[in-house]
Amino acid sequence: MSPDETNPEHQWPLPPAWMWACARCVTLYRTMRQVGEEIAELRLTGERGVDWDPFDSTLTTQMALGEHLAEHHADLLPGWDSDCSTCGDHQSRIVREKDPDHRRATAIRFGNEHLARHIYAPPGTVGFL
Numbered sequence: 001m002s003p004d005e006t007n008p009e010h011q012w013p014l015p016p017a018w019m020w021a022c023a024r025c026v027t028l029y030r031t032m033r034q035v036g037e038e039i040a041e042l043r044l045t046g047e048r049g050v051d052w053d054p055f056d057s058t059l060t061t062q063m064a065l066g067e068h069l070a071e072h073h074a075d076l077l078p079g080w081d082s083d084c085s086t087c088g089d090h091q092s093r094i095v096r097e098k099d100p101d102h103r104r105a106t107a108i109r110f111g112n113e114h115l116a117r118h119i120y121a122p123p124g125t126v127g128f129l
């Protein structure tokens with residue numbers, strides 16, 4: 001086992017109970033973890049020639065879950081984390097964006113997609129998006 005896998009920064013957090021009450025969340029979450037596990041297994045068996053970086057390979061499935069959480073569960077997402085610089089970036093972008101039309105709404109949605117990562121992504125990768 002590499003140091004990566006024992007580091008709590010790389011552990012998947014336990015998703016909150018309300019996610020299991022939403023069929024779409026469950027599907028998206030399981031898909032994300034399944035892709036991650038398949039990649040981890042390829043990595044353990046030393047299989048090469050495939051893209052086995054666990055972060056890159058699960059990114060698409062993570063983004064699908066994040067978009068769903070931002071769109072349907074925005075009221076259940078956690079607040080901004082003062083220890084997270086990406087939270088700070090999103091916050092200041094939303095404050096700067098005075099345009100009442102789409103741009104502000106887009107900044108808020110991206111912010112929510114990031115907040116969603118605090119729920120489902122390993123702590124070490126939360127700030128990547």
Ligand SMILES: [Zn+2]
Binds near residue numbers: 022024025026068072
């Ligand atoms: Zn859901």
Ligand SMILES: [Zn+2]
Binds near residue numbers: 087088126
């Ligand atoms: Zn954050």
